[in-house]
Amino acid sequence: MSPNPKTYAVKSFGCQMNVYDGDRMAELLAAQGMTAADANEADVVVLNTCHIREKATEKVYSDIGRLRKDGRKPMIAVAGCVAQAEGEEIVRRAKVDVVVGPQAYHNLPDLLAKAARGEAALDTDMPVLSKFGHLPARRRVPPSAFLTVQEGCDKFCTYCVVPYTRGAEVSRAFAAIVDEAEALVDAGAKELTLLGQNVNAWEDGDGRGLDSLIRALDRIPGLQRIRYTTSHPNDMTEGLIDAHRDVGKLMPYLHLPVQSGSSRILKAMNRSHTRDSYLRVLDKVREARPDIALSGDFIVGFPGETEADFAETLSLVDEIGYAQAYSFKYSPRPGTPAATMPDQIAPEVMDERLQRLQAALNRDQEAFNLATVGKRCSVLIERKGKLPGQMLGKSPWLQSVHLMTEAAIGDVVEVEVVSGGPNSLAGAAS
Ligand code: SAH
Ligand code: SF4
Ligand code: F3S
Secondary structure, eight states, X not given: OOSSOOEEEEEEOSSHHHHHHHHHHHHHHHHTTOEEOOTTTOSEEEEEEOOSSHHHHHHHHHHHHHHTGGGOOOEXXXXXXXXXXXXXXXXXXXXXXXXXOTTSGGGHHHHHHHHHTTOOOEEOOOOSSGGGGGOOOOOOOOSEEXXXXXXXXXXXXXXXXXXXXXXXXEEOOHHHHHHHHHHHHHTTOSEEEEEOTTGGGOBOTTSOBHHHHHHHHHTSTTOOEEEEEOOOGGGOOHHHHHXXXXXXXXXXXEEOOOBOSOHHHHHHTTXXXXXXXXXXXXXHHHHHOTTOEEEEEEEEOOTTOOHHHHHHHHHHHHHHOOSEEEEEEOOOOTTOGGGGOSOOOOHHHHHHHHHHHHHHHHHHHHHHHHHTTTXXXXXXXXXXXXXXXXXXXXXXXXXXXXXXXXXXXXXEEEEEEEEEOSSEEEEEEO
């Protein structure tokens, strides 16, 4: 272990909130005078982990093994949701130097210093939002930047670890968010994605909801696009749905996880919405913004899921026509109620259902992409493409678009969509 580390690497896994946290940890280490390096060479490696499914958790341990290959001994800090869930167990099992939870990572520099002195360095406290007040100003900002506005979850879906790893629902203060948004735009952000485990549960003491925040950000000159994720169906308020009609900068895209099309399974999941109430929310959203692209999350093989329940998931998918969606095999997580429910589903049944679901979702995604061909839309240029003169960006509906253009990264250009495939569109600048 290097007593005086000079280089760092941060590797983030899991959701976008972890990406945001990972960037903030990198900024903290840079503010200590350290420079970024490849994970295979850095003196300090931060693994910013995800606990959502078993595979994600196991990855941490294989990664630690890989970092120590060939006798290398970097300082290893485990951050993120596995750190929160397993705490000292990680130190015992993998002898890492630092363990720091998602609400405590502003203490990372102190913990690294402690570890360098040979002291135990573990911090999984959950002080309410204090980390935000201790983070340095942002330095490198991409055209499309994340901004965490809400953390934690009180919903306790029976399969999910997030309420345990991220703690209770907490909203950041209105003014702090607007300040950070302005700073991000000053530093070059053109698009902001507001993040929260239940972002649409954001509220402040004055009874304002996420729609008020979106309307305030809409007034920031220079900001061109606003997005938010991830939402819960029960927190889709009238105000937020109206914002999709009224706020020009709010992009026509909504990620609204449903998990299952069977109300019986939704009840067992403690989702607190039904198939019908979910569909009614989407009807209202589509009424407010007819061209909205819909996205969702699905779990197949929840304990007790019958073929008839699964058929309801497939029929829900047919009814909605998602532009894009994520689907997962159920993974039993330690400490969650579903892990000890009877009728756990056999892995081969889950595999087969996941294949059928993904075939349907892929079909709809391609259909959605093809339906945009011939339309004109804006594209925010985010990076260079593989070919000379080619640039890559995103449509308002969050599709990847490639085009030949002289426009620079961060420009918003008007294009005509000339062709579409399963995963991307080709545009022509117009
Ligand atoms: N707060 C968000 C996202 C939670 S995690 C929400 O409620 O939608 C992202 C997704 O991971 C979930 O939507 C769910 O589809 C999936 N997921 C969570 N726990 C899981 C588990 N135990 N097994 C499989 N997938 C899971
Ligand atoms: Fe997990 Fe449910 Fe909370 Fe989403 S709403 S984070 S799935 S407990
Ligand atoms: Fe994973 Fe934690 Fe996000 S468990 S999905 S990194 S909130």
